[in-house]
Amino acid sequence: MLNILVVEDEPLVQQRIVRLVREILGPAASIDSAMSLDDADDALRRRVIDLLLLDLNLQGEDGFTLLRRAVASTFHTIVISAHAERALDAFALGVLDFLAKPFPRTRLAQALERAQAATRMSGRGAQLVGVWRTHGVALLPVDDIAWIQADGDYTALHLVNGRRELHDKTLDRLQQVLPAAFVRIHRSYLVNMQQAEALQVEGGGRYRLRMRGGTELPVGRSRVQAVRERLL
Template identity: 45%
Template sequence: MNILIIEDEARIAKRIERMTRAFFGEVAQILLCESLQSGLKAIDQHPVDLLLLDLNLNGEDGFDILQTMVAGSFHTIIISAYTDKAITAFAYGVLDFVPKPFDEIRLGQAFARLNKEIRPPVHETRFLAVKRGGRINLIEIKNIRYIKGAGIYTELHLTNNQTELHDKSLEALEKLLPVNFERIHKSYIVCWAEVDQLMAEAGGRYNLLLRNKELLPVGRSKYKTIKNRLI
């Protein structure tokens, strides 16, 4: 677990580091940065699994680069006193927003979301940020038909029939997507609004027929859940 902390107040940074080590133990490799510039450099030079980001860094606004951060393969947890920005942060696809002042229990709850299936409400996450041609583009969740695993990346298949490549894995996106998205197969997540019907095929196989007539495979372990949801 490679963890990057971007926090300009040394006392708070050390407190976050101490609580983080208490939660993750020796498996955590933690790097501290005190500015957005040094944080971005660290992300370019080191593998990151989890980013803990303050939004006000020596007068710099963390929201200026939040889209860049959430487009990465890692999860982002905001730790900030600017609670009025929490709704916007969640809309961009952060894993959690921990308001300052905080304690070990609240920070631990944010860390627990990494390992638990705690899904956000339907209207909490509004965008997925993707990198394209050196720029960050925000894809609205409501425009995603389904998501397909593509190695360590994912393909966002959109309602306009375009496809966008995302740096996050299916497992990482599953923690950010609202409850109207369902993992139906080891390689597919679908938006329920796009589903037409469940179809049985020869050999005990099952597919989901989408409203645009595409067929997606259904994993055997997912069949009963999907069938019950479609009743």
């Protein structure tokens, strides 16, 4: 199943894209749609996607804003735009394909075939995580993250160098896209096991995981065995 998000602000164009994708992929596709950057952000928070079909001009907003965020995600992106002159900039940000409007059905079918092949080859496992900074999005290698802590509607990324960064996705959402080295040890903690040193038993049957640098994090009882196996 290919989970797809179509981001297009012209209703008729959006309907055509969705219809063609359904015709080409049939039951192999689950399709959601959005008409603005805010709607797209909401959709990306709600579900994990495999493929983004993105217009670059969204009610006066620049789709490149979303494209830059997508660099740190595990999904692939196909740009569908009338602005063919922006193709080189899009490819520089790692898009899988660029379809110039108007496009024939055969061209979309070709792009979707590439997306299916790329998804089968890459699987899950983001190598970069995007965090907001004053002047835009900064990309952090996931190996720089020691552990991640729930912080209300956000998460706090605790880095190997001691810094702390806020992220706008929940622990559940991050766990779905990060590499297997990241293990949920508690409802509030997701840990990079490459940075873990030892499992410690405390009084009352409580457990804590000691990280490099000395920080100790609580381990839920139901997760102790999984943590112990990863430390072997």
